[in-house]
Amino acid sequence: MKQIKSPMTSRRNFKGLALAVAALLSVAVTPLAAATDDDSFFTHLHTEKAMANVTVSPGRAGPVEIAIQLETTDETPLSAKAVSVTLVDTQTGKKLAPVEALRDGEDGWRVKVAQLTPGRWMLGLGISISEADHVSVESPILIK
Numbered sequence: 001m002k003q004i005k006s007p008m009t010s011r012r013n014f015k016g017l018a019l020a021v022a023a024l025l026s027v028a029v030t031p032l033a034a035a036t037d038d039d040s041f042f043t044h045l046h047t048e049k050a051m052a053n054v055t056v057s058p059g060r061a062g063p064v065e066i067a068i069q070l071e072t073t074d075e076t077p078l079s080a081k082a083v084s085v086t087l088v089d090t091q092t093g094k095k096l097a098p099v100e101a102l103r104d105g106e107d108g109w110r111v112k113v114a115q116l117t118p119g120r121w122m123l124g125l126g127i128s129i130s131e132a133d134h135v136s137v138e139s140p141i142l143i144k
Contacts, residue, residue: 043123045137050078050127052137060144061118068101068109070127077107078129085111086124090140098126116143 041059045052053069066085070078083101088094101109124138 041141041143043139043141045125045139046073047135047137048073049133050080050129050135050137051075052125052127054123054125054139054141056123056141056143059142061116064113064116064143066101066111066113066123067104068111068125070107070109078127079106080109080127080129081131082126082128083109084126085113086122086126086138087113087116088122088124089117090120090122118143 039059040055040057042053042055045054049072051071051073053071055067057065057067068083068085070080070083072078084098085101086098087096096113099111099113101111104110119142121141121143122138123141124136127135127137129135
């Protein structure tokens with residue numbers, strides 16, 4: 001006796017096949033994406049008044065550049081008067097001198113640090129929103 005497949009069974013098989021292919025492609029693509037992302041470290045910091053997207057490039061020992069994008073809690077660009085960056089090696093307690101960031105657009109700031117050693121660091125941001133309004137926030141970062 002011949003079994004007749006309904007259109008519903010064929011659709012289910014097609015959906016299952018499509019999901020399997022999508023899963024296989026995502027696994028195959030992931031190692032490539034990870035390899036390109038290996039050169040930088042990203043973190044998101046936030047307080048009640050401000051948020052910052054911070055990228056440390058490269059995320060390995062040596063000279064690095066820190067890019068900071070500031071936002072309000074509504075995710076709109078935050079135009080600050082000044083931004084300073086502090087870095088503390090959490091293992092040794094060594095604290096680098098605070099560095100004033102240079103403005104890079106309306107909500108962007110950049111800092112170059114001459115030398116970071118591998119390990120965990122505490123990154124601190126001092127954000128001057130106005131003459132009377134200052135925000136401080138910190139987050140751990142990992143340098144390979």
